Amino acid sequence: RPRVLSGIQPTAGSFHLGNYLGAVRQWVALQETHDAFYMVVDLHAITVPQDPKELRASTRLAAAQLLAAGLDPDRCTLFVQSHVPEHAQLGWVMNCLTGFGEASRMTQFKDKSAKQGAEGTTVGLFTYPVLQVADILLYQADQVPVGEDQRQHIELTRDLAERFNGRFGRTFNLPAAYILKETAKIYDLQDPAVKMSKSASSPKGIISLLDEPKTTAKKIRSAVTDTGTEIRYDPEGKPGVSNLLTIHATLTGTPVAELERRYEGQGYGALKTELAEVVTDWVTPFRERTQEYLGDPETLDSLLAKGAEKARTVAAETLATAYDKVGLLPAK
Ligand code: AQP
Numbered sequence: 404r405p406r407v408l409s410g411i412q413p414t415a416g417s418f419h420l421g422n423y424l425g426a427v428r429q430w431v432a433l434q435e436t437h438d439a440f441y442m443v444v445d446l447h448a449i450t451v452p453q454d455p456k457e458l459r460a461s462t463r464l465a466a467a468q469l470l471a472a473g474l475d476p477d478r479c480t481l482f483v484q485s486h487v488p489e490h491a492q493l494g495w496v497m498n499c500l501t502g503f504g505e506a507s508r509m510t511q512f513k514d515k516s517a518k519q520g521a522e523g524t525t526v527g528l529f530t531y532p533v534l535q536v537a538d539i540l541l542y543q544a545d546q547v548p549v550g551e552d553q554r555q556h557i558e559l560t561r562d563l564a565e566r567f568n569g570r571f572g573r574t575f576n577l578p579a580a581y582i583l584k585e586t587a588k589i590y591d592l593q594d595p596a597v598k599m600s601k602s603a604s605s606p607k608g609i610i611s612l613l614d615e616p617k618t619t620a621k622k623i624r625s626a627v628t629d630t631g632t633e634i635r636y637d638p639e640g641k642p643g644v645s646n647l648l649t650i651h652a653t654l655t656g657t658p659v660a661e662l663e664r665r666y667e668g669q670g671y672g673a674l675k676t677e678l679a680e681v682v683t684d685w686v687t688p689f690r691e692r693t694q695e696y697l698g699d700p701e702t703l704d705s706l707l708a709k710g711a712e713k714a715r716t717v718a719a720e721t722l723a724t725a726y727d728k729v730g731l732l733p734a735k
Contacts, residue, residue: 407437407581408544410444410484410535413458413465414451414601417613420682421589421599423472424653425550429583431473433548439479440542440714441469446484446491447535450528451519463700464693466707468612471692482710484538489718493537494530496725500563501533510555518602536560541718543576551587552598554580571728586653592626595642616687620679623647634666634674644671651678654685
C-alpha cells in the first residue's frame, strides 16, 4: 500500500470548513486505500505565542475532531507530533541542509511574519517549513494530502529529499502533494478573494466546525456574493457563489452542474438557505461526536499513545539511517 502522511495544527480549537474540505476529508477517504499516518502538529503550534493550558486542551480537541470526522485508529496511525521526538531530531538535520534564501522564499512565512511583526517573528516560525519536511520524510510518505496553501512546502520537501539523497546516497522517498482541485482552496465567506483562514478570516468569514449550528447558518446566509442573480459556477466572475456551490457539491456529493440546473431561475437566497441546512446537518452530529471523544480523555490519550508508538517504529528507523548517512557517530 502506498503511504500518506499529513498533519493539522491544534491552534484556536475548532477546525474550520476549509481544513475539513481541503484536507481532513481526504484523510478519511485515504485511510481505506493507503498506509496512513496523521498527526496533530503541536510543535508547529508553538511557532507563534500560545497559552500552555490552552495548547494542551486544543491538542486533545484536535484529536477528538479528527476522530469525529471519521478517522479510525484501526485503519490509520493517529498521533501527536511531540510524542515522536524524531520529528525535532530530523528537523535539525534538515535545517542544516536548507539555504537561508530558500527558506526566506516561503510565502506562508512571509505572510505570517508580516502579521507577527519583526519582534514577534521567531526563528521557529522561519524554520517551520523545514520541520514539516522532516515530518513527511520520516515516514517515507508517497503522498501528502493538503490544501493548496501547502503546495510550496511539499515542493521544498522534494528539493531537500533530493539534496540529501544526492549528497549522502538514496535515503528518502520523494513525496507528491495530493491536492484535490475542487476543494484545494475554500474561500472566506466575507471576502471570497482570500482563503478561509484561522488567523486571517473575520469571525463572519469563517465556518468553525464547533460553532453553534445557528451561528453557522447565519454566516452562510450573510455570505458575500455579487450584484448579479444567476447561480453559476464561475470562480473568476462569481467567486462568492462558486465557493458556496463547491461547499454544497462536496458535502452532498452532487455535481456542480446538477446544482446549477436545480437553482436555475432562483435567487442567491435559495442557495444560501439550502446550503445552511446542508452544513448544519453535517456539523450537528460532528459536534456531538467530538464532545463524546472529549468526554473520555483517558481513552483518547491511550489511543494517541498507541498511535505514537506505531509511528515511532517507522520514524526511529528512518532517523537512524539519516544520522548514519550524515556521519553522526552512533552511541554505543
Ligand atoms: N481555506 C482552505 N481551503 C482548503 N484547505 C485549507 N487548509 C487550510 N485552510 C484551507 C488545509 O488544512 C490543513 C490544515 O491546515 P493547518 O494545520 O495549516 O491549519 P491552520 O494553519 O491552523 O489553518 P489555516 O486556516 O490555514 O491557518 P492560517 O491561515 O493561520 O495558517 C492543511 O492541509 C491546509 O492546506
